[in-house]
Amino acid sequence: MNYRPVPDYHMHTPRCNHATGDVAEYANAAIAAGLSEIGMSDHSPMPGDFDKPWRMDRSELSDYLQEVETVRDAVKDQLHLRVGLEADFHPGTENYVAEMIQSYDWDYIIGSVHYIGDWGFDNPDTIQVWDTWKIEDAYCAYFKLVEQSAQSGLFDIIGHPDLIKKFGHRAPADSESVNKAIEDMLQAVKKADVVLEISSAGLRKPVGEIYPHSRIVQRAAQLAIPFSYGSDAHSPAEVGHGLNECMTALETFGIREVASFKQRQRSMVPIQHV
Numbered sequence: 001m002n003y004r005p006v007p008d009y010h011m012h013t014p015r016c017n018h019a020t021g022d023v024a025e026y027a028n029a030a031i032a033a034g035l036s037e038i039g040m041s042d043h044s045p046m047p048g049d050f051d052k053p054w055r056m057d058r059s060e061l062s063d064y065l066q067e068v069e070t071v072r073d074a075v076k077d078q079l080h081l082r083v084g085l086e087a088d089f090h091p092g093t094e095n096y097v098a099e100m101i102q103s104y105d106w107d108y109i110i111g112s113v114h115y116i117g118d119w120g121f122d123n124p125d126t127i128q129v130w131d132t133w134k135i136e137d138a139y140c141a142y143f144k145l146v147e148q149s150a151q152s153g154l155f156d157i158i159g160h161p162d163l164i165k166k167f168g169h170r171a172p173a174d175s176e177s178v179n180k181a182i183e184d185m186l187q188a189v190k191k192a193d194v195v196l197e198i199s200s201a202g203l204r205k206p207v208g209e210i211y212p213h214s215r216i217v218q219r220a221a222q223l224a225i226p227f228s229y230g231s232d233a234h235s236p237a238e239v240g241h242g243l244n245e246c247m248t249a250l251e252t253f254g255i256r257e258v259a260s261f262k263q264r265q266r267s268m269v270p271i272q273h274v
């Protein structure tokens, strides 16, 4: 089953120190792949030393914006290029993130949880910390933070909503505490009227599956929570990766549209077969 391309709103630049390709290369890759809309969403600056090696410095933000705007204007006849950010949700940093968001006319902001306390749980360099956690407890702590990220009111899109499974650590499907944490998270997403990201990045990671799990997609569909699509490309070749798989996952549960953003206003575009 093949789908018409939908907006891909999740891609990075070398400013985060773990991606390759400049914005023009991402735009050209998108055009070559037949996409008509993408958004850049590099890892945002964060206060102090929070996750410093893996993101742009605040001093780089204006260069990032200038590069995206320049390419946006250059390709406007072929591609809608949106200006976004992937900010972290991390308790205690909300005021900084709010100020950063207010400092520019963004098209959308992705809010992602990459840390439980001071543990970067998706970082391969600290994978050994998993040995000190009961998997169910890590899942519950993670989904609580995702719930809080929705409640924060800072974000338009909740990034890769079950990233906690990245390395293949799995909580039992019948875990009451984990299932409650997921339900609480989804209720908060619904109440805050934010969008969940369906992300193909997990297909390229040890877990080997889309974020979020089909059970979460199914429950979100019941609650009429909208989705946006993101490849989380860290190189131009990854733009649009897994789009068919992600659209299939949504359609399986009756979801027929995905979100598009401009200046933080959401509209929905249909999922269409070729």
Ligand SMILES: [Zn+2]
Pocket: 086, 112, 114, 159, 160
């Ligand atoms: Zn992320």
Ligand SMILES: [Zn+2]
Pocket: 010, 011, 012, 086, 232
């Ligand atoms: Zn990302």
